[in-house]
Amino acid sequence: MIKDPRVMHLLEFSKKIHPRDLFPVRYEQAAILIEKDPFAFALAAVLDRGRKAEVIWTIPYYLQKHTGDLNPYFFASKSIEELEGIFRSLPEKPRYITDAPRTAKELSEIVVNEYNGDVTKIWENKSASHVKKTFQCIYGVGSGIASMIILLLERCFRVHFNDVDRRYMDVKPDVHxxxxxxxxxxxxxxxxxxxxxAAQRFNPEYPGALDAPAWxxxxxxxxxxxxxxxxxxxxxxxxx
Ligand code: SF4
Incomplete structure (x- = not known):
């Protein structure tokens, strides 16, 4: 089937996107943190709800500055109230300030209790469906965020999943x-x-491929x- 030229242009542009375009940040150090620290990446990704991307992807940097060390053991050991106090003290905050602490704590508890503190074990040598399921166990993480995490892991961190049925990978429609x-x-x-x-209709074999270029x-x-x-x-x- 011949593709619509608009879709062709989107897919062509997609090849030129730099990973950093997908996690914009306020400061260079924040981008380096996301690139080098997989826990920082996972933490920002699970908090990605209703807030400007620049804020979300910079939050791990703010947290690192506040706590001295961005460490899942630290977040797992704190109470929700203590974490809320930390989030409230940041220069920029997640939109859902009372939900974010629980999301951060649940991610950290999974990393600590099930993966010995190594967040990469959530996705290394795992199927995409398993990874999605793991993330969707975390408070506030729905199918859209879980799919976005799979796409970002593949695209920016070169994680390969061979069970991804791309027909069911949707766009995560935001204002952009x-x-x-x-x-x-x-x-x-x-x-x-x-x-x-529309994404399912125009690119049925992989609707989610239109997400990054359109965004x-x-x-x-x-x-x-x-x-x-x-x-x-x-x-x-x-x-x-
Ligand atoms: S900026 Fe928007 S309206 Fe203008 S050509 Fe690009 S997609 Fe179309």
Whole structure:
């Protein structure tokens, strides 16, 4: 089946995306922390709810500065109330400040109690379905975040899963993806359901492949006001 040119352009652009475009941060040290410390990556990923990406991916850095050492044993040993106090003292906080401590604690407890403190054992030599299931046991982590973690592990950390049925890997529609899909003419109403269905319809063998390119384009070019169409990678195929 011949693909829609808009989809072709998105997939082509996707090949050029740098991993750092997918976890934008406030400071260079925060990016280095995410790249070098898999626990920092996992912690930010499970907290990724309703807050700007720059804040979410910088939170492990803020936590490291506050605690001195970003360590799952530390988070597992603290009470929810103690962790809430820590989160509240950060310069920028997760959106759901009363939920985030429980999410961080549950991730840390799994890492400590089931994987001897090594977060990479959650995904090393495991199937994608197992990894998704593990993350979805954590408070506040739904299917969308768990799928995003699989995609990021593959894309940015070169973890290979051979059981991923990509037909069921969806986009995780946020404001950027919905805006780009709308302006591209993929959807006629700006909502999550339409965006999910559009990705499934336009790229049925792997809907989630449209996630990263649409998200990056939405942040860099297709901004809410004054989109930079002339320099946008989709300019020649976008009906605007
Ligand atoms: S060409 Fe313009 S409207 Fe279309 S996706 Fe790019 S920035 Fe958005």
């Amino acid at each position: 993806i919905i805006r780009v899909f709308y302006r591209l003419g993929f959807i006629s109403e700006r909502n999550t359901k339409e965006a999910l269905e 990056v384009i939405g942040r860099k070019w297709c901004t809410p006001f004054g989109p930079k169409c002339q320099s946008c990678p989709l300019d020649e195929v976008c009906p605007k």
